[in-house]
Amino acid sequence: MSSFFSWDLVWEFFPKILSALPVTLLIVGIATFVGLMLGNFIAFMRVEKIPIVSQIAAVFVSFIRGTPILVQLYIVYYGVPSLLQAIQIDVSSWNKIIFIYITYGLNTAAFQSETIRAAILSVPITQKEASIACGLTKSQMYLRVILPQVVRVALPAFGTTTVALLQDTSLAFTIGIVDVVGKARAIGAVTFHTLEGYVGAAVLFITLSIILERVFDLLEKRMNFTEAKKTSFQLPSLSLIKKVQKIGIQKIETN
Amino acid sequence: MMEVRNIQKRFGKQEVLKGINMEVAKGEVVTLLGPSGSGKTTFLRCLNFLERADEGSIVLGETETIVNKANAKEILAHQRQTAMVFQNFALFQNKTARENIVMPLLLTKNKTKQEAYELADVLLEQVGLSERQDFYPSQLSGGQQQRIGIARALALNPKVILFDEPTSALDPELVGQTLTLLRDIAETGATMVLVTHEMKFAYEVSDKIIFMENGQVVEQGTPKEVFEQTKEERTKAFLTRFTNQMAR
Amino acid sequence: MMEVRNIQKRFGKQEVLKGINMEVAKGEVVTLLGPSGSGKTTFLRCLNFLERADEGSIVLGETETIVNKANAKEILAHQRQTAMVFQNFALFQNKTARENIVMPLLLTKNKTKQEAYELADVLLEQVGLSERQDFYPSQLSGGQQQRIGIARALALNPKVILFDEPTSALDPELVGQTLTLLRDIAETGATMVLVTHEMKFAYEVSDKIIFMENGQVVEQGTPKEVFEQTKEERTKAFLTRFTNQMAR
Amino acid sequence: MSFKFEVMFQSLKVASQYVGTTLFMAITALVIGVILGLGIALVRLYRIKGLSQFFQAVVTLLKGIPMVLIILALYLIASKQFDVWAKSMHWSLRFKDFNMVWIAVAALSLMATINSSEIFRGAFAAVKPGQFDAAKSIGLTNLQTIRRMLLPQAIPISLPMFSNLLIGLVKASSLASMVSVVDVFAAAKITAQQNYRFLEAYVAVAVIYWGISLVIEKIVQILEERMSRKLRRAIL
Amino acid sequence: ATESAADSGATEIKVGTGNEALPYAYLDENGKYDGYDVAVVKAIDEKLTDYTFTFEGADFPTTLSNLESNKVQMAAFEYEVNADRQEKFVYGDAGYVVWDTYIVSDPDAGTVYQSFADLAGKKVYATTATNQAAMAETYLKENPGAFELVYGEYNNEQIVQAVTSGAVDATLAPKYQVDNWNRSFNENLAVGSEPVHNSDAYLLFNKETDPALIAAVNTALEELKADGTIKELSEKYLDGDYVPE
Ligand SMILES: Nc1ncnc2c1ncn2[C@@H]1O[C@H](COP(=O)(O)OP(=O)(O)OP(=O)(O)O)[C@@H](O)[C@H]1O
Ligand SMILES: Nc1ncnc2c1ncn2[C@@H]1O[C@H](COP(=O)(O)OP(=O)(O)OP(=O)(O)O)[C@@H](O)[C@H]1O
Ligand SMILES: [Mg+2]
Numbered sequence A: 001m002s003s004f005f006s007w008d009l010v011w012e013f014f015p016k017i018l019s020a021l022p023v024t025l026l027i028v029g030i031a032t033f034v035g036l037m038l039g040n041f042i043a044f045m046r047v048e049k050i051p052i053v054s055q056i057a058a059v060f061v062s063f064i065r066g067t068p069i070l071v072q073l074y075i076v077y078y079g080v081p082s083l084l085q086a087i088q089i090d091v092s093s094w095n096k097i098i099f100i101y102i103t104y105g106l107n108t109a110a111f112q113s114e115t116i117r118a119a120i121l122s123v124p125i126t127q128k129e130a131s132i133a134c135g136l137t138k139s140q141m142y143l144r145v146i147l148p149q150v151v152r153v154a155l156p157a158f159g160t161t162t163v164a165l166l167q168d169t170s171l172a173f174t175i176g177i178v179d180v181v182g183k184a185r186a187i188g189a190v191t192f193h194t195l196e197g198y199v200g201a202a203v204l205f206i207t208l209s210i211i212l213e214r215v216f217d218l219l220e221k222r223m224n225f226t227e228a229k230k231t232s233f234q235l236p237s238l239s240l241i242k243k244v245q246k247i248g249i250q251k252i253e254t255n
Numbered sequence B, C: 001m002m003e004v005r006n007i008q009k010r011f012g013k014q015e016v017l018k019g020i021n022m023e024v025a026k027g028e029v030v031t032l033l034g035p036s037g038s039g040k041t042t043f044l045r046c047l048n049f050l051e052r053a054d055e056g057s058i059v060l061g062e063t064e065t066i067v068n069k070a071n072a073k074e075i076l077a078h079q080r081q082t083a084m085v086f087q088n089f090a091l092f093q094n095k096t097a098r099e100n101i102v103m104p105l106l107l108t109k110n111k112t113k114q115e116a117y118e119l120a121d122v123l124l125e126q127v128g129l130s131e132r133q134d135f136y137p138s139q140l141s142g143g144q145q146q147r148i149g150i151a152r153a154l155a156l157n158p159k160v161i162l163f164d165e166p167t168s169a170l171d172p173e174l175v176g177q178t179l180t181l182l183r184d185i186a187e188t189g190a191t192m193v194l195v196t197h198e199m200k201f202a203y204e205v206s207d208k209i210i211f212m213e214n215g216q217v218v219e220q221g222t223p224k225e226v227f228e229q230t231k232e233e234r235t236k237a238f239l240t241r242f243t244n245q246m247a248r
Numbered sequence D: 001m002s003f004k005f006e007v008m009f010q011s012l013k014v015a016s017q018y019v020g021t022t023l024f025m026a027i028t029a030l031v032i033g034v035i036l037g038l039g040i041a042l043v044r045l046y047r048i049k050g051l052s053q054f055f056q057a058v059v060t061l062l063k064g065i066p067m068v069l070i071i072l073a074l075y076l077i078a079s080k081q082f083d084v085w086a087k088s089m090h091w092s093l094r095f096k097d098f099n100m101v102w103i104a105v106a107a108l109s110l111m112a113t114i115n116s117s118e119i120f121r122g123a124f125a126a127v128k129p130g131q132f133d134a135a136k137s138i139g140l141t142n143l144q145t146i147r148r149m150l151l152p153q154a155i156p157i158s159l160p161m162f163s164n165l166l167i168g169l170v171k172a173s174s175l176a177s178m179v180s181v182v183d184v185f186a187a188a189k190i191t192a193q194q195n196y197r198f199l200e201a202y203v204a205v206a207v208i209y210w211g212i213s214l215v216i217e218k219i220v221q222i223l224e225e226r227m228s229r230k231l232r233r234a235i236l
Numbered sequence E: 001a002t003e004s005a006a007d008s009g010a011t012e013i014k015v016g017t018g019n020e021a022l023p024y025a026y027l028d029e030n031g032k033y034d035g036y037d038v039a040v041v042k043a044i045d046e047k048l049t050d051y052t053f054t055f056e057g058a059d060f061p062t063t064l065s066n067l068e069s070n071k072v073q074m075a076a077f078e079y080e081v082n083a084d085r086q087e088k089f090v091y092g093d094a095g096y097v098v099w100d101t102y103i104v105s106d107p108d109a110g111t112v113y114q115s116f117a118d119l120a121g122k123k124v125y126a127t128t129a130t131n132q133a134a135m136a137e138t139y140l141k142e143n144p145g146a147f148e149l150v151y152g153e154y155n156n157e158q159i160v161q162a163v164t165s166g167a168v169d170a171t172l173a174p175k176y177q178v179d180n181w182n183r184s185f186n187e188n189l190a191v192g193s194e195p196v197h198n199s200d201a202y203l204l205f206n207k208e209t210d211p212a213l214i215a216a217v218n219t220a221l222e223e224l225k226a227d228g229t230i231k232e233l234s235e236k237y238l239d240g241d242y243v244p245e
């Protein structure tokens, strides 16, 4: 591939590629955030089979998963503004990257919701029963009991999708926003050398992938729940003694 | 205090509860006895709406809840006035022993952190697990998990506490202690329904005994009536081993 | 038959087993007693390599396995000669009651399908669950699951069966039956190590009693020696409730 | 915006003839990916020394390499080297006649392998330790444990994630146009090139993809209901 | 108008163009729009003090959609005349570039092809949804089975590799592009002596765009053509005079 590929060009292009990283990170960051919030909400609605909402959610997920993201971008980019115009809201002054955030946010939400749903279903029913018996509300149950146990199951799949998303934001380029892959393509268009730009992008993505993995490893360990906590909430013993007296139940004597 | 009317429950074609009636006065301890598979656990679960019975109603305090009509809000209100200790412990796997007690207090009783932690510490002390407070359930022995389950239920200070075999994983020493504990609780006016296979325990702690078989109440009365003046043949057969033991 | 030498086990900094020795002769029933958290379950788990002890060795039949050196093959061979009944039942959730018994027979004992199903049917009959054979564990009551666990272990006909609180979820009638069952098994020459909180059961079924506390053996001997000529104060205190009960 | 339904239907008609190609690539990749991914996940679950760390590194690395680069590199390498190899091996096959679908399938399989291995890893974490105890206590070998206990319990959990993956593969298979494979997406675009009615073509693609997804969803849903019913009340 | 004109109250006009269509419209190394089409529009901008033009890059179909939905009011992206588009948009009066497409091949591996007729039985690569693909299809419609059209979305590297390795026999491209390939990858691909297709590209407007703007742009472009500015730009960007009469 001598004439097609040279390391010199990789180094030459790399700073330019790197300069587009913030755009990519912002898109991925926002999409992941929206995806997690909305994805959790959708998963919750579907697992709990909340009438109407869960059907709407199912159609939404099916549509988003089933259609190319390009088509979704078209709907968001052209359809939504004209709809809003009909109700007298003018969004023409919005930065176009907002439409990219919305599109990727919705897209991520649909895919993540299925991952989260799968993980929720893997939590033993006894955990739900314990919450009910303690009188927790549904949302308390999800936030405090189910979700912490879901993390370990959902994390690996979540990690792959997130890294994949880094490479996928290139849709932004079709409407003129230059992310990492877009930059590689733009360079390719000017210099006729695409390979080197992509290699630079790959180096970036691999680095991010490694960082993300480290973070997830830590999370996974924390969510393991098989090792005693090191630190814990401690109270002054004085108040403890007072409380004992107040409650007035005798301490049970051993033996 | 609590009145249960005609609770029926089916799993598919199989009738597991065939119309159970029960009355529990405030501060009373009612024990359910009966052979394995007779529906005791299912009954307790119905009382707490973990399982929705097909028929019947439950009166708790002043409010009657008709089981097959209750909405989510009524059910939650009902559940907040009851607590349950599970046969399989059912502790929150992602919480330490102490957090298992603290969390429900913070979320359902509007306690301050300080109050919740203090109460938890007292209860941990009572069940003899202060040292293990920062362990996760998966690191605790069966008996230790059982005791955390009991402590969690007690912390909630509900109108009625439901116990499913609270002593099954406990050693004799702890059974004795738990007996004392339950009696103390009963004295503070709490009302309890419990399932146990420990006859001696049932005999000592209960105000009323209900003997179930095959999803039906066969016999009920005070411990004395049921154990010593047993009316039904079925109950007699069941109790043989215990009475033998007492006679030794 | 089985000899256990100096088994030690640590979880992090905490020493749970501090060097346990035990000898079990063929056909003998050895019972472990001890307060909650004393390490009984952990010890049984080490005997079956579910947990790998840090130190010690286990002799089974003619082969000695040094726990911290054993390779996968030796461990598997060891596990195939032992069976275990769990405190939390540990049935395969994706198999019906009957399949839970049949599967190990087909996979580890090279039985034909016919043989395996016949044996399973006999055992289901014995534990009184023929009717429930096609239920999944999640559809069975605690006692029913417990009995399937026992049947599964028995089906394997191992050199040693380890029982962890085999009667905790059983009602008195079944406790009686299980007692008879275990005795029958013992008579066929099977060797058993069991953990139980049922003193009467221990007294009646065991050839030897080992009293553990804090990861150490405090006292051991025949049931008579341990229960009636108790040497150690600690054991005496522990047994109080039972002896009270016997004395009634 | 004006939208011509006739144009869309025309695209739909042409593009739908390529559903076979698209499905072939996606499903082949899925099958390969599931097999290899399962292997990797098992190696990591059982912490096989060396291999486990090796796969962990490989997965992390491959995750970061864009599919486009992989396809490009495969194409360029194959087009330069294949004929040389083929000659030295005395094959009569030449790059010219080589079916490009396999380059796409190779790249998609890589994506499927990475995804599957991580999906399985998560699902394995959901199987309760007690179940492994049960398997060991009756002396099942590792293989037996995997086949009889682990997979039957992990697969129902992972099904929704696999439907994500398969749908993702269907969409990703449009990258095959990078190596001259005409799939649903490319076919629709070809119909648009005369009149530049791309919107209609995209909608046609969306309709086809959604149709495929609905079928996948339905199948997965049926499987899910069947497989996980018995596990719903699983304890410990 | 220059940049400062924005402050002086000139109307801002958004112009749709391409991101990666060298040499016509692309983002340069600094992320600025550059290329022949862009330069032409900039030249017009200079002349019109009442307007300032800003660029809005997208891909080819998206730019059309942008124009249709009035996200941009004008488009400069090598648009040729076609009936469908004439219905939806307003074309500028004058073409500003000719599109000459040649057959490209590797003389080392075979022959140089002059016309579609020479390609009988050969494999010809064209990128999906481009002019080249469309013209090949048109020829094939009249002469079914004349050659095998290989669709794809190749990168530059791939196209060159495909032609030199013999995976395909030829491809279609404008001359400047072939020169670029040869320069970038040290190859010596060749083109036929005559183009196989030519057409002109025009500016494109939204139907609702202010007629005054359209008129102003048309006049400005005529003037620029007349005074040779456009020819200069063509020579600068396209290495030759590609200005239509
Ligand atoms: N989900 C279910 N589906 C079908 N049958 C069930 C289900 N849950 C329980 N059963 C059946 O209902 C009957 C009553 O079960 P339950 O758990 O109430 O018994 P129990 O009295 O608590 O027994 P034990 O003393 O053994 O715990 C049993 O025969 C059991 O098999
Ligand atoms: N994974 C673990 N990590 C840390 N500590 C553990 C772990 N498993 C068990 N322990 C501790 O080891 C001790 C012994 O536990 P074990 O389960 O063997 O007790 P046991 O004698 O079976 O008690 P019980 O009668 O209550 O079942 C307990 O104090 C327990 O908290
Ligand atoms: Mg029960």
Ligand SMILES: [Mg+2]
Pocket: B141, B142, B143, C040, C041, C042, C087, C164
């Ligand atoms: Mg134990």
